Amino acid sequence: MKTSVGLLHPGAMGAAVGAVLTAGGTPVSWASAGRGPATRRRAEEAGLTDVSDLTALAGCDVLLSICPPAAALDVARSVAGFGGVYLDANAISPRHAREVEEILGGTATVADGGIVGPPPRSAGTTRLYLSGPAAAVARLESLFAGTHLRPVVLDGPVGTASALKLAFASYNKLTFALAAQSHALAERHGVGDELRELAADVLPDTPLGAPEGIASAGRRAWRWEGEMAEIAEACADSGLSPALLIAAQELFGRWREHRDDNGVALADLLQALVTRPA
Known part of the structure; x- marks a missing residue:
């Protein structure tokens, strides 16, 4: 049966x-x-x-x-x-x-x-x-x-399977946040093309070297934002600092409006990371 x-x-x-x-x-x-x-x-x-x-x-x-x-x-x-x-x-x-x-x-x-x-x-x-x-x-x-x-x-x-899942995700998904921050910084200083060339040559199999993957992350960030909160909690419960995950949660939160947006451009995601005036 x-x-x-x-x-x-x-x-x-x-x-x-x-x-x-x-x-x-x-x-x-x-x-x-x-x-x-x-x-x-x-x-x-x-x-x-x-x-x-x-x-x-x-x-x-x-x-x-x-x-x-x-x-x-x-x-x-x-x-x-x-x-x-x-x-x-x-x-x-x-x-x-x-x-x-x-x-x-x-x-x-x-x-x-x-x-x-x-x-x-x-x-x-x-x-x-x-x-x-x-x-x-x-x-x-x-x-x-x-x-x-x-x-x-x-x-x-x-709790064991969840711990492994979050430990892996804390690295895997943070790489997209770090890559986005790096590309946004380079764009703000007029060296975006140079960073893309450098990263593609030195780190080709990473989100930094293949930034088109950041657009895919942007479409899923509405979900990843909550996942970062869960990892932050797991870190705090384990005696580890949650600060890095809280920062990633805030970054992914800036992409919330692009939920499931297959047409979102990398430039739009990077612009969303620019600090807005108070």
């Missing part, structure tokens, strides 16, 4: 994760109530079954939460009382992962997930790290085995 899966809520990453399951014959449901046309389109393209509201998802064996970090706790509260396996696969701090476990742990078995890589549309690009109760983790590992989303089991409680 196939495991029935519910997905909360299919953004770009969530829809792609749902699609790897439906492609393998696993039924995946979602609730369209309150969702916009873009979400509905993604769900349809991923082969998800619309069950209208969250109440209908309660009968699923597994619920996957893949949403913006700031919404993770509210999403967990929205399905309080669910009795299956609940995977929180959001970029949240270990402390917030444990809060999700507290919210749902009375009825559900909560597992912690960290997705590293782009939406899994081809093999070898994206990993799903898993930690938490052994039986739940084993079930999720089996669910995703052989799909484009490679499951990797970590030995540790809820």
Whole structure:
């Protein structure tokens, strides 16, 4: 008998994760109530079954939460009382992962997930790290085995997978913030072309040397802003300074208006970093 899966809520990453399951014959449901046309389109393209509201998802064996970090706790509260396996696969701090476990742990078995890589549309690009109760983790590992989303089991409680995800993201995403700041500084002093030439020659495989990647970061910065807040919290909880992450959060916040804007230009993103007069 196939495991029935519910997905909360299919953004770009969530829809792609749902699609790897439906492609393998696993039924995946979602609730369209309150969702916009873009979400509905993604769900349809991923082969998800619309069950209208969250109440209908309660009968699923597994619920996957893949949403913006700031919404993770509210999403967990929205399905309080669910009795299956609940995977929180959001970029949240270990402390917030444990809060999700507290919210749902009375009825559900909560597992912690960290997705590293782009939406899994081809093999070898994206990993799903898993930690938490052994039986739940084993079930999720089996669910995703052989799909484009490679499951990797970590030995540790809820919070372990989130810690690894955030540790990786703190480097990976900060490189885009640093590159943007560098290019903005060079542009302000009239040496933008020279920096691009230098970086392309010396650091070609980095956001500094390939600044077109900054435009892609700009479209996703609305999500990364919240992720930086989660990493800052994780750092503070670990006795590390959160200052660098707080600065990156502020930088990504300046690109909020370019959410999902496929036409945004690098020049516009760099200009947004210029300090505005008080």
